Amino acid sequence: MPKYIVRYGSMRNLGVFSAKGTSDYRRGTQVIARTGRGMESGEVLSEATEQALAQLKDPFRGSIIREQTEDDRREIFRMLGQQRQEFEACGKRIAELGLNMQLVDVEHLYGGERVIVYYLAEERVDFRELVKVLATEFQTRIEMRQIGVRDEAKLLADYGDCGKPVCCNTHLSEMPPVSMKMAKLQKATLDPTKISGRCGRLKCCLRYEYDTYQDLRRELPPIGSSVITDKGRSKVLSQEILAGQLLVETEDMRRVMIDASEVLTVIPKPKGGGKPKPKQSKPSPPPPAADSSEEE
Incomplete structure (x- = not known):
């Protein structure tokens, strides 16, 4: 039974979906699928290969019912208009009940099993009365989901x-x-x-590029270290990570940009930021005191 990665829902959820029989779905195919929330519309992204599955963390598993038909597309278009009406109705009920929450979006599943209300709130909200009112008005199950600003x-x-x-x-x-x-x-x-x-x-x-920058930076002498080039000794002031270059200060106080490949030796930056102190020899311990007792 073939399996595919499918994106579905307003939050662009990803899941692994099995297809019936030998059905073959290409990338971008719009489908009707059975998810944990009910029957929903979705989009096929790719086959569920081992490489694709390695990119997903504990994905939901469902099944593809069919490719979308013209009737399905007309129903989805109708539901979009219905969602706008439900959003307005939900906003009115929130205002009437005086709830301290900000309505963000309303999602009506294709199969009509539930309506999901997305909202922002700084504190916990008692929305039990709101759920009762909306369930009576929409004649379906209501699910409340608190989200953050990134969502x-x-x-x-x-x-x-x-x-x-x-x-x-x-x-x-x-x-x-x-x-x-x-x-x-x-x-x-x-x-x-x-x-x-x-x-x-x-x-x-x-x-996106942070890991690459870190890898490239590790290959460069650290800021504050001293380097030896064929022109003498210099101190590293800054790094041009992508260009692989260093801004250094030479012993005659000139600042020049050099390529990292010109560095022959790197002298690590002293701990504490100062010059390394010469090691001092520890004083030798005093000789043991002579025993004044005499053997008889």
């Missing part, structure tokens, strides 16, 4: 500063951890307005 961007954002669709909305299956350390290593601008994504957090793309 909000995944649901709603369109294009990034690069002019392409945001990564979290297209190919990213997990949000990678990103830190300011990554921006500093890549010598990106530290202006928050330029290195922040649509979610207001550091851009995920700062993570």
Whole structure:
């Protein structure tokens, strides 16, 4: 039974789905699949090869029911309009109940088994009354899902500063951890307005090349160390990691850019930042005191 990697749901979930019989689905095929949430529409990304499975962490497993038909596509289009109405209705009920939460999106599964409400909240929200009201109004099961600002961007954002669709909305299956350390290593601008994504957090793309930068940096003499070239001794002031170059200060206080291949020897930076102190010999212990007792 052939298996495929399928992307489904508003949150772009990934799963391994088996196909009935000898059905063959090509990349990009729109399908109707059975997931743990119910019957949903999805998109085939690739065959579930060992290499593809190695990229997924504990993926959900389901089954592909069929390729989407014209009737399926018309129903999906109708449901999109229905979701907009449900979003407005849900927003009104939240306001009426005075709940301290921000409605982000509403997802109505293709099979109608449930409606998923995505929301932001700083504190825990008692939404039991809201669920009762919505279940009566929509005549289906209601699932509430609290999300973070990065998930909000995944649901709603369109294009990034690069002019392409945001990564979290297209190919990213997990949000990678990103830190300011990554921006500093890549010598990106530290202006928050330029290195922040649509979610207001550091851009995920700062993570993509970080490992490569680290590997390249390990091959260069560290900042603060002294190097010996055919022109003499110099001190490393900074590194141009991608270019493989070093900014050094020579003994006559000139600053020049050299290629890392010109380095003949690297003298490690002294611990503590100062000049290495010469080793001092320990004073020899005093001789043992003479015993004044006499043998009889």
